[in-house]
Amino acid sequence: xxxxxxxxxxxxxxxxxxxxxxxxxxxxxxxxxxxxxxxxxxxxxxxxxxxxxxxxxxxxxxxxxxxxxxxxxxxxxxxxxxxxxxxxxxxxxxxxxxxxxxxxxxxxxxxxxxxxxxxxxxxxxxxxxxxxxxxxxxxxxxxxxxxxxxxxxxxxxxxxxxxxxxxxxxxxxxxxxxxxxxxxxxxxxxxxxxxxxxxxxxxxxxxxxxxxxxxxxxxxxxxxxxxxxxxxxxxxxxxxxxxxxxxxxxxxxxxxxxxxxxxxxxxxxxxxxxxxxxxxxxxxxxxxxxxxxxxxxxxxxxxxxxxxxxxxxxxxxxxxxxxxxxxxxxxxxxxxxxxxxxxxxxxxxxxxxxxxxxxxxxxxxxxxxxxxxxxxxxxxxxxxxxxxxxxxxxxxxxxxxxxxxxxxxxxxxxxxxxxxxxxxxxxxx
Amino acid sequence: xxxxxxxxxxxxxxxxxxxxxxxxxxxxxxxxxxxxxxxxxxxxxxxxxxxxxxxxxxxxxxxxxxxxxxxxxxxxxxxxxxxxxxxxxxxxxxxxxxxxxxxxxxxxxxxxxxx
Numbered sequence: 280x281x282x283x284x285x286x287x288x289x290x291x292x293x294x295x296x297x298x299x300x301x302x303x304x305x306x307x308x309x310x311x312x313x314x315x316x317x318x319x320x321x322x323x324x325x326x327x328x329x330x331x332x333x334x335x336x337x338x339x340x341x342x343x344x345x346x347x348x349x350x351x352x353x354x355x356x357x358x359x360x361x362x363x364x365x366x367x368x369x370x371x372x373x374x375x376x377x378x379x380x381x382x383x384x385x386x387x388x389x390x391x392x393x394x395x396x397x398x399x400x401x402x403x404x405x406x407x408x409x410x411x412x413x414x415x416x417x418x419x420x421x422x423x424x425x426x427x428x429x430x431x432x433x434x435x436x437x438x439x440x441x442x443x444x445x446x447x448x449x450x451x452x453x454x455x456x457x458x459x460x461x462x463x464x465x466x467x468x469x470x471x472x473x474x475x476x477x478x479x480x481x482x483x484x485x486x487x488x489x490x491x492x493x494x495x496x497x498x499x500x501x502x503x504x505x506x507x508x509x510x511x512x513x514x515x516x517x518x519x520x521x522x523x524x525x526x527x528x529x530x531x532x533x534x535x536x537x538x539x540x541x542x543x544x545x546x547x548x549x550x551x552x553x554x555x556x557x558x559x560x561x562x563x564x565x566x567x568x569x570x571x572x573x574x575x576x577x578x579x580x581x582x583x584x585x586x587x588x589x590x591x592x593x594x595x596x597x598x599x600x601x602x603x604x605x606x607x608x609x610x611x612x613x614x615x616x617x618x619x620x621x622x623x624x625x626x627x628x629x630x631x632x633x634x635x636x637x638x639x640x641x642x643x644x645x646x647x648x649x650x651x652x653x654x655x656x657x658x659x660x661x662x663x664x665x666x667x668x669x670x671x672x673x674x675x676x677x678x679x680x681x682x683x684x685x686x687x688x689x690x691x692x693x694x695x696x697x698x699x700x701x702x703x704x705x706x707x708x
Numbered sequence: 709x710x711x712x713x714x715x716x717x718x719x720x721x722x723x724x725x726x727x728x729x730x731x732x733x734x735x736x737x738x739x740x741x742x743x744x745x746x747x748x749x750x751x752x753x754x755x756x757x758x759x760x761x762x763x764x765x766x767x768x769x770x771x772x773x774x775x776x777x778x779x780x781x782x783x784x785x786x787x788x789x790x791x792x793x794x795x796x797x798x799x800x801x802x803x804x805x806x807x808x809x810x811x812x813x814x815x816x817x818x819x820x821x822x823x
Binding site for chain 2: 416420458548
């Protein structure tokens, strides 16, 4: 059996989405050099790179605002460069990946600790004789375990260069095994946890930590949490929302048609894989912008802090506005999560509670598929569980709420499915 | 291409689940695999299938091939019978045809296997 079909080699082109990202990174750099001197930025970057970077490491508290924004821009630009060189046309998953990579560069991912893991994914592709560009998503998202590289590289007792060799080696090993592990774990939650890589990272991180703790070494979580730049970050996030919404209307379609597409996004369950960018084009940016403004406002209304971790979280979930989330499937989760924070023993706006509220939306497909009531239950359980699972991997898994969300879906979905009756088809698919 | 057979089985599983959910009662399945190309073809007997559904199904199955998404998410295809991953199937195949006539729904997907 022969075919005339041929795989497209792709085009090395700065697609409109990449230009939007360049604008955002340019804005980050501009603000960084306005609020900090080059000397402060260089010293701050050095502190970020040599920090443990485990959860919760607010890079603003460790390296300063300027260094954090420069780090986010550098991480984003590096990630975008390998997408460009891979000639990858942007889609919902790459948009999500870029926003998520940029977001986590505010609290745990830096230009040093991301490289060995990316190299590990590249090595896996080489060994399997597979094009590296096909593994670009794994390369972007496996950075959930970046803190492992930092943790091992800067163990005071080991010293240099042995520490760096150990850290880089661990990073390469993690990158090498990450793709098959994350692929396999998808089936555990059937796509109802959008942060599958965080689920995989939690599993691998817990194994690593159990071995290390078994040898008598300690790996503990940390807490760096700033609250000095509320106004600046609010302006940045609302500015980003406005930019995204404007981009949404910069479409060849009529504004009425764009609005219709935006509303149509809300009819999807959001279960993996739902690529809004492919289905609805630039209207996706409106969804992302609205989501960004909504979560920022929610956090401010609840009295939360805008800092590295929360801004990073909002950027990440904004990215998922192109790949599964919308207000209709996310709001029940947020409601359940907020409810849990007022019932549990911690301050409602404690760091773990705050991040868990924002990231509880990783289970948005549960509300999208099974209804708002199950969404509230999932949000509630997510916050409750988030307080305990971080300790399993000693804060080494940056997408810890993905680990949490995976467990929530793993338990909830089979139970719901056993009573679930599919709705009758209308005239459509 | 790695997991060639598994991926094609999952594509077929999702297409079968889709037809089943639409009320099909009889199926005829063909899978042809070569080094270069895999073809999955399903014929399902369905009493009623609206015209709008043909174009919508075709639109989903003709989602451009996305190798990077396939690499990360192919494990989800053919997984949940209540909600087939039609868009993901579209990302995993290069060409698709859908037709409905005389109570028979025919779906064919073609997938380039060489990278």
